[in-house]
Structures are given as structure tokens and as C-alpha cells.
Amino acid sequence: MDTLVAVYRLHVPAGDAPARAEAIALEQTVELPREAVTDPVVEAGYLGRVVGLEPGPDGATLARIAYPLPSFGDDPLLLLGVLFGNTSLQPDVELVDLEIPGAAARAFGGPRRGIAGLRELAGVPDRALTAAALKPMGLAPETLAGFAAAFARAGIDVIKDDQGLVDQEACRFEDRVRAVTRALERVADETGRKALYAPYLSGSPRELPARLELLAGLDVRAVMVSPMLAGAGLLHDLAREGRLAILAHPSWAGAARVAPALLLGRIFRLLGADASIFPHAGGRFAWTAATCRALADRLREPWHGLAPALPVPAGGMTLERIPELVRFYGRDVMLLVGGSLYLAGDRLEERAREFARAVAAASAEVSR
């Protein structure tokens, strides 16, 4: 029986680790005491099994648990549930990695566009890409559309909604998407180059169909989604449908003890994110360079033939750090600068142009 292998870090005395690992294997699949599992189909095809235990560098134990593929099939929510559903409630366990057979990975499908498809949509064949965010919540659609036009004239490649923009009174989803789309079309008529707009697609199962229909009608080609808020099923639905390029946002993704490189890197890629946004080291978030390196590796490394996904470092970046960022990630990256552009006030477009130029210049100096 082919299995997925999940790797957990157990913060328990070494002598307790074997029993603790066995308890996780049961908890995450049958939720029964071992002696109550007697059916041969359940034992062979569903029950988790401990397949490795080794001391970790920090005194913790790394436990490898194999889950038979039928336990989750091709269901993204069940995959998450089997990996960490109940165990997320236990404070002595972290989920740090997973290994999945090629056929199962390809059944989930991964990014439908990936780096190459995003480059094609944005019209950027080789250099690092640029992204800016429309914000803040509370502004009117036309004001945000004005920012979008300024970014587009400045040569920014991708313009996305802030994740605080959904459907508030000051700025309804439909009004914003229509206004921004129109503004970007007008700029494209002037400049001959159209920025890629990624509205923030959130909502409940009852709200989503109307929002998706609106996007299709306006020929919007990309969205940003928060898989850990709206549900990983939305990410996977959109990837399977294949119409929209998908930027994954990490909102609420830090709430459980899961390695960022695994959740925002491997898992979001597996479920179809074409790009994954995360805080780069040294900004407002206390992430290390090693975490960001691992996350970018999980997004871009060869993996069962799935398309590579684009890392999108963000979180308090300033223009001054661009050469450092492009050296760190190489050209297959999208740099997202948010708040610091808005400090320029009336000089927003000028500051965005400096951003775009700095990224192009930094790209010329590194190999891809």
C-alpha cells in the first residue's frame, strides 16, 4: 500500500516518544485504541503506522508516520485533517514535513500555471516580478482604482487587493473589481501594457458563486485567496477549474504549530497555488532567513513533476532592500511592496516606478 509520510517533532522525553508517535498514528486515522482495530481493510488501507523515530537536533524526537493513501484520497480537507486535525490540539507536537508519492501528488495536481504561467500572464519573461497592494480598507472603489492606475503606469506587474478588502460598506467587492478593472484597461490603452489584477476572493460557500461569476464576466485572470480562512477546498476548486491564476495568502496560517515551509510551501503548492505570499525575514514578522529559504525551496524545487510556484516575499519590505531580496531569491520571485509605497502620498506613482526600476536593475545582476 502506498503511503504519505508525515514528519512530526515530538516535544516529549525520548523514552515516551514511541508511545506518543503510535498515539498520533491512531488519532489521525481511526481515532480508536489499537486493539479495537481488527478489520483487515482498515488495518491495511487506512490505519496510520509509525515508520521512523529519530532524535532531533533540539532534544525532541522526529517521528515519521505513514498514512495509507485511501485515508485521504484526493480530498484536500481530509489531507489536512489526517496530517494534523486533532493533533493540532495537542501542545507537544509540531507538523514539520510530508513526503507524498508522485501519483498522489499529481492527483492533487499542484499549480496549473506556476511560475511559467504567471510570467506569461504578467508579460514578464525573465526578471523578478513586482507586485503592489490596494489598501487600506475604508477607501472608496474609485480611490483604490486610482492607486491601481498609478501602479500600472509605473510598470508594476501584479496589483492585488489587500486581504482586508472583502465586501465592506465603504467598498463593495463588485464596485471595487469593476472600478479597478476599468482603470487598468484605460492605462493599458495608453501604455500598451496591462497589469495583472488579483482581487481578494473570500467568502462563504453561498457567497462565492456570485463573486466568481462577476470575475469571469470581467475577464479577471487572477485572484488572491486565504486557504486557512476560506478553506483549502476553495484553493483546490479554483486550481482544478484552471481559469484563474492563484496567489495564496497566509492569513490565519500561523495559528497552528505547522512548519511554514510545509504549509505555505509544500501544501499550498500541492493544492494548486501558483504563487505563495509570506513575510520575508527582517520585516514586520519575526521569520528567519532559513525559514524563508526553505519555503522558497519547497515552492520551486522539482517535485513529482508539479509546476513550480512563485515565492512572494512581503511583510514590510522597503525599496532599499530590493537588491538584497533579489540576490536571496534569484529572478524567480515576485517582490510585494505594500505600505512603504503609500508613505509617498502624492508621489505614489513615482515611488512605484522607482520600485519597478530597482527590481529590473537588481534582476539584471543575478542569474536566474
Added chain:
Amino acid sequence: MDTLVAVYRLHVPAGDAPARAEAIALEQTVELPREAVTDPVVEAGYLGRVVGLEPGPDGATLARIAYPLPSFGDDPLLLLGVLFGNTSLQPDVELVDLEIPGAAARAFGGPRRGIAGLRELAGVPDRALTAAALKPMGLAPETLAGFAAAFARAGIDVIKDDQGLVDQEACRFEDRVRAVTRALERVADETGRKALYAPYLSGSPRELPARLELLAGLDVRAVMVSPMLAGAGLLHDLAREGRLAILAHPSWAGAARVAPALLLGRIFRLLGADASIFPHAGGRFAWTAATCRALADRLREPWHGLAPALPVPAGGMTLERIPELVRFYGRDVMLLVGGSLYLAGDRLEERAREFARAVAAASAEVSR
């Protein structure tokens, strides 16, 4: 402007707390430096404000941040995003509580049935309720339906799917729900009393409509959902629709840095859970009695006129602990015993009957 107030525990030196709290207020709403926020509508109606800072018992600082109601409106995902979206990625912050004005709480609506409605559906006016789970994954629908019939004959009030049962090859959702429904109808014909069945409703936005239609067609009256996996929007949709009683499951809610009483108590109740399942102290999960007490309080205490929701302690309970549990929670509780019943093997029904009797006996000894 009315506001929601969120309470965070900041693990930073006391001297850094004012700036850290201010940074959270910005991060969770405008995601901009303060000096870039100049629009009066944004300042008054959307921007978060620090309204209190006090030393906590553990050397941390408790920060109170007020979020104007328009920043999230009546959108459950935006509520979660504003409370903890990006901040969940920052390791020095915990979300511990929220206070919400009555009108805003009533706009979300809370439980549509609550304790009284669940008691009516289950036909249990006064004593503590009992629940058992169908498991494990990998068994055929008819086998699980046999367990359901045994539980029903034994007098168990609520029978729910394990959260590991979705739509796997061995047991498709439709086959399971049909088989269990039929089995419970047959038992009701014999005994005159019908157990309440709560299938596990999971799935992506594209999968859910067909599953919901099936449930409506079979006159299923309750479901279990995992808001932190399938999305809190599903919970809120189901509550607004009002057809189904809702048991919330804590899968992936192990929000190391969100207080369980807040997430599984207050927030799930606010969004419409009629009952909330959680691990009781002393079982397989390392939760304390104080955590469970606070959680039960948040579910049941008077709160802006919202219906109270039923606490459902679970997680490795044994029959021996029933008197203690009923004394701890009182009669407004549903005791969920899972795995330990299955250890009885062929004596499953007999063991379930002992469970039901023990709960009735324990209920008679405590005041409601």
C-alpha cells in the same frame, strides 16, 4: 463609532508593549504605517486603536485593541482576519478574548437552535445528553450503519460520523448517510424513539451543494462541521439557513496561540454552532480543567441574547468518568464517548447502554 474589542497577550518587554500593540492595530486593519493613514473615513470607521494596556499575571502585557464594526461588518471570515489574520504569523502574540456590541453579535446571529433546540430535536428535556461516533475510516457503510443501530437501541441520543469519514473509497458520503439514516429509521420503528444523526459535512465549495441536497432529501436534521478546515463561512451559512442543527468540531483549531475558550467557545457560538466538541481535561489531550470550564462558560453564559450552545466534552472519555463529568458541567452538556465503546467488540450495544444509563443516573444527582 461602535467597536469590537480584541484582547491580546503580548510576550514582549513591557517597555515595548505600547509600540507592539499599535503595530497590531495597524496590521490587522489598514496594513499601513500610521502616517500613511490620512482619510477621515478610514481613521474613524476602519482603523484599529489601542484602548488599553495592562500587565498580565505572567509578565506579559494584555493589550486591548478596538476595531470599528465596519472593518468586518457581518462577514465571519473578515472577523477572523481582523482578529488574528496576519498577526497569527507573529510568534509573540496570543489572541485571548473579544468583546462585541450586542447589535453586532445579533447580526452574526449565534446558534439558531442552541441547547433548547438540540434538546427538542433529540427528545431529551432535562438530563445530560449522550453522543457516540461512527468509526473508524475504512469500514463499509453497512458496518457503520450497524453500529448506529446498536447505539440507537442502546438509547444514545446523538450519533455522529467520525471526522475522519468524508467520502473515501471504502465508504462514500452518500452511501453512508443513506445506510445510517435507514438503520436509524428501522430502530425507531421498533423502539418508538429516533436517535439524532449528525453526518460529518466537509468539502469544497463545489462539493458542498450536492451533499447538502442529499441531506435535505433524507430529512437529516443535524451535521458536524469543522470550521477551521472547511471554513468558518460554511458554519455561518448553515446557521443562517437554519435547517440543520450544527455540531462544531475542533479539527485544525489548535491554534496554539488562540485561547480555546475564545475560538471554540465564543467565536463558534457567535457564528452559529449549536454545540461545540472539545477535549475534556484528563483525556488524550493536555487541556486543563480551567480551559474546559472557561470554554463551557463562553458557550452557555448569557451573551447579548444569543442562544446558549451545548458543550460536548470528548477526547478519550471512559464510562468511569461520567459522574465526574456531569458534576463538572451540570446537565446542560452532551457527553461524547468514542473509542472506548468500541473496545467492547461484540458487546458494543451493551456497553453503549451502560453509557446511556450512567449519564441518566449521574444527571439525576446534579441540579441543572
